[in-house]
Amino acid sequence: MSEILDVTAGWLTVDELSSARETLPILYVEAIPVRVDAAGRVTGVGLLLRARPDGSVSRAVVAGRVLYKERIRDALIRHLEKDLGPMALPRLPVSIAPFTIVEYFPDPTVTGFHDPRQHAVALAYVVPVDGDCVPTQSAIDLAWLTPEEACSEVVLAEFSGGQDRLIRLAMAYGGRLP
Amino acid sequence: MSEILDVTAGWLTVDELSSARETLPILYVEAIPVRVDAAGRVTGVGLLLRARPDGSVSRAVVAGRVLYKERIRDALIRHLEKDLGPMALPRLPVSIAPFTIVEYFPDPTVTGFHDPRQHAVALAYVVPVDGDCVPTQSAIDLAWLTPEEACSEVVLAEFSGGQDRLIRLAMAYGGRLP
């Protein structure tokens, strides 16, 4: 085991993660960042633009693995900060119950949610952010759209893996499905 | 109809409200104000102290009627401001679905929630507040307690109308029931 792994006890090497991905569902958190008005109504949806392994680009939401011994809330904060920067000021909900569960399968016909690498189960949240957001790391861009724009056919077509449906589920949850 | 009612079209005179209370369920909103940490965990619960009609005092949550042609979110903001002051900065949830419905009956044996004046149905929310709170209007005091303190027997005994149970339901929803 490498020095790095001694420090970050319980994290996986690339090989170990690759092996786990063939044998276990992998736990994720996903967050749809939103802007809200003073009465809590969703006024904007933050969509990332990411480069995909095949060279194409795709709209995406904030997402990432829950690490060994990491709490759900801490994983959410970590990924929100990783994707939106340290000044985003996310407001996690009072209840840890996600508004939906997204089941990604290597086979796209099982649920419509598709991840060629793995069986991933994501706890999904809609998270108001109050502060300045700057796309970081793997994200090329961050765009704020109205709920109507985010649910338009042209924008929904820019998602991959079935995440266009996740956006519509999130807007329905917030009462903002057009 | 008085001049005031001409202006506030659709509001009720005292007599009309008294009559409606004998014939219809009256719609309320209730909010349990909370303080949360950076990861959204509830760290404090705001409890009001109110004088009751019989001269006793009682712990209470933010509560009030939804007016004719008033939206739920607007009623919540209005009552939060009325009870906590204009600087409370409440954060209403993304979804308008309440975490529970509280049914108050004149007969205390029906649901355990009791209002001698009326059959009231309250949409209940847990609402993080970020700003300065000052008890206003009918509230004598506002105290911030930890979830453990708020659910202690001595504090729960200071509520009336069954609202001690509402506090415990709210803490359960937030994962903070001791």
Add this chain to the structure above:
Amino acid sequence: MSEILDVTAGWLTVDELSSARETLPILYVEAIPVRVDAAGRVTGVGLLLRARPDGSVSRAVVAGRVLYKERIRDALIRHLEKDLGPMALPRLPVSIAPFTIVEYFPDPTVTGFHDPRQHAVALAYVVPVDGDCVPTQSAIDLAWLTPEEACSEVVLAEFSGGQDRLIRLAMAYGGRLP
């Protein structure tokens, strides 16, 4: 007060209801009846066909007022039985928290949900029914559609008052929004 009202203490005469409708939000329950498979997945949506006051017909969900001193669950069961018959065997959810709140206004531009008669606030539930359903009372017909059919443009166009959106919110809640 009429003899009937002596018996059904607290119910409203037509005049009184008409008066209340101009001064108070009126509390409703609404239920979207569904068929589910053995694992609880929604496979069918029950849509009523109702005659409207203007002579047209419209798709509709199960809906009705909550009466004075009536509990929410009892109102739901009463309206489900009224609209689907006594053999429908509805399965109300474990939690009384509705999946959404629908705010109907005389002005259709406020929320998109519209009721020309009144300001109505409906607690909305998705309710699996296991038994035989027969449209009764004001309903002309009851049709079972797949979630895809129920969310098709041609079917959604047959609703009024904005209830097409309620159907889509219900399907999103059940993870079956196409």
Add this chain to the structure above:
Amino acid sequence: MSEILDVTAGWLTVDELSSARETLPILYVEAIPVRVDAAGRVTGVGLLLRARPDGSVSRAVVAGRVLYKERIRDALIRHLEKDLGPMALPRLPVSIAPFTIVEYFPDPTVTGFHDPRQHAVALAYVVPVDGDCVPTQSAIDLAWLTPEEACSEVVLAEFSGGQDRLIRLAMAYGGRLP
């Protein structure tokens, strides 16, 4: 890789599972089986009695791992059948969103939910069962208690790993916390 694993592609050997448990959060589902009346109110709670590795016995809820490429609803049905027998007739909720997330850590001080073997994250559901339940496999007994009995101090003391709190959260969700 053994012949069994060729057949049940993606399942783990005991060694592999043991290794995964030291490096990844393991995904579980948990179900609190309940009896409900005709209006959906919880009237009884089904509690299992299980032998623990150390020879003691403990109250428990229905629980188990989500397997590779297994859907959440299928995992729930499989574990309900495993623990309550094939005639239990469980009624899974319309929405796959769990009522809470339970985070079990090897260190009991992190969340109060404790599993010495692993970091497990459980999606928790309250599931009405209509049929005949017989404790099977590792369960010694199945007892049906009222919500009041299930939340009594003497019964709560018979749980381990913090699951007494899960029972109270489930009763709060169903509006039946005493």
